[in-house]
Amino acid sequence: QKEVEQNSGPLSVPEGAIASLNCTYSDRGSQSFFWYRQYSGKSPELIMFIYSNGDKEDGRFTAQLNKASQYVSLLIRDSQPSDSATYLCAVNKDDMRFGAGTRLTVKP
Amino acid sequence: DAGVIQSPRHEVTEMGQEVTLRCKPISGHNSLFWYRQTMMRGLELLIYFNNNVPIDDSGMPEDRFSAKMPNASFSTLKIQPSEPRDSAVYFCASSLAPGGQPQHFGDGTRLSIL
Numbered sequence: 001q002k003e004v005e006q007n008s009g010p011l012s013v014p015e016g017a018i019a020s021l022n023c024t025y026s027d028r029g030s031q032s033f034f035w036y037r038q039y040s041g042k043s044p045e046l047i048m049f050i051y052s053n054g055d056k057e058d059g060r061f062t063a064q065l066n067k068a069s070q071y072v073s074l075l076i077r078d079s080q081p082s083d084s085a086t087y088l089c090a091v092n093k094d095d096m097r098f099g100a101g102t103r104l105t106v107k108p
Numbered sequence: 109d110a111g112v113i114q115s116p117r118h119e120v121t122e123m124g125q126e127v128t129l130r131c132k133p134i135s136g137h138n139s140l141f142w143y144r145q146t147m148m149r150g151l152e153l154l155i156y157f158n159n160n161v162p163i164d165d166s167g168m169p170e171d172r173f174s175a176k177m178p179n180a181s182f183s184t185l186k187i188q189p190s191e192p193r194d195s196a197v198y199f200c201a202s203s204l205a206p207g208g209q210p211q212h213f214g215d216g217t218r219l220s221i222l
Contacts, residue, residue: 032208043199043213044151051208088151094207095164096141100150 003027004091006099014107019076021102023089026070032092033065033072038101039085048074079106110134112214114200120220126188129217132181133202141211142175142185143199151199157183158206190221 005024013019032051036044050056050063062075084106089099113132133140141156155165157177177183187194197218201211
């Protein structure tokens with residue numbers, strides 16, 4: 001079992017829709033959870049982090065964490081073509097472990 | 109503030125040659141991480157340092173890879189001898205602490221071994 005699992009996609013949504021990205025992790029002791037966005041040919045860029053169960057909102061982005069289910073998700077509201085990228089879930093206990101990423105395409 | 113600075117941005121060399129990648133972390137960040145990214149394997153942690161001390165090098169693929177952090181503002185990742193399968197993008201990242209803190213990535217070094 002991989003430490004951090006994501007659906008590789010591609011996930012395709014129309015412009016203006018909600019994009020839902022999901023991630024599960026295996027280590028129950030994990031304490032911090034991050035979402036990174038990576039455009040093709042660029043480096044990962046932090047967009048959200050969450051430490052506690054529940055929802056955390058930042059603009060069009062909402063991170064959701066359920067530690068009991070070992071599940072973290074990212075919702076992108078009002079998706080824009082500029083949101084098209086690969087989204088990496090990262091889970092941190094002693095060090096950071098990344099998922100393989102979900103490729104999101106937002107179609108105009 | 110300057111972000112994480114990596115050099116070179118691109119490196120093309122022949123197999124068997126020594127390759128040295130360089131990284132300057134964000135000032136004040138105590139932890140530094142080296143990653144390798146390929147299409148097949150995604151983003152892999154190779155090694156990380158805390159306060160200039162290597163903490164976990166279990167991700168280093170083999171003895172041909174070595175990393176050093178002689179001071180708080182500089183780290184190197186060396187491959188000797190290089191092989192075609194080492195071709196990848198190598199990222200350096202830094203954070204305030206090894207656990208619980210967001211990591212900030214450099215632009216990466218795209219390495220091609222011919």
